[in-house]
Amino acid sequence: MIKANVIVKLKKDVLDPQGKALKTALSNIGFHNISQIRQGKVFDIEMDETNTDIAKKEIESICQNLLANPVIEDYDISVQKHSI
Structure with missing residues (x-):
């Protein structure tokens, strides 16, 4: 079995309105030291495959x-082989 982790994020030069809204919300509740926050997606995938x-x-x-x-968007993939 293969377990993979995929992280999808907006490219650096793409505006992230959700990240900007999060930064503002964090500042409003007292977290003033956040200089930037960007939002992304994480996918955990399990495959019935033995070859990584x-x-x-x-x-x-x-x-x-x-x-x-x-x-x-850019994405990063990490793949690990797991025994059942």
């Missing part, structure tokens, strides 16, 4: 086709 290279290629395709918008 094959799994990583499949997850890369999943990211490019569904989980991320490559025009405005």
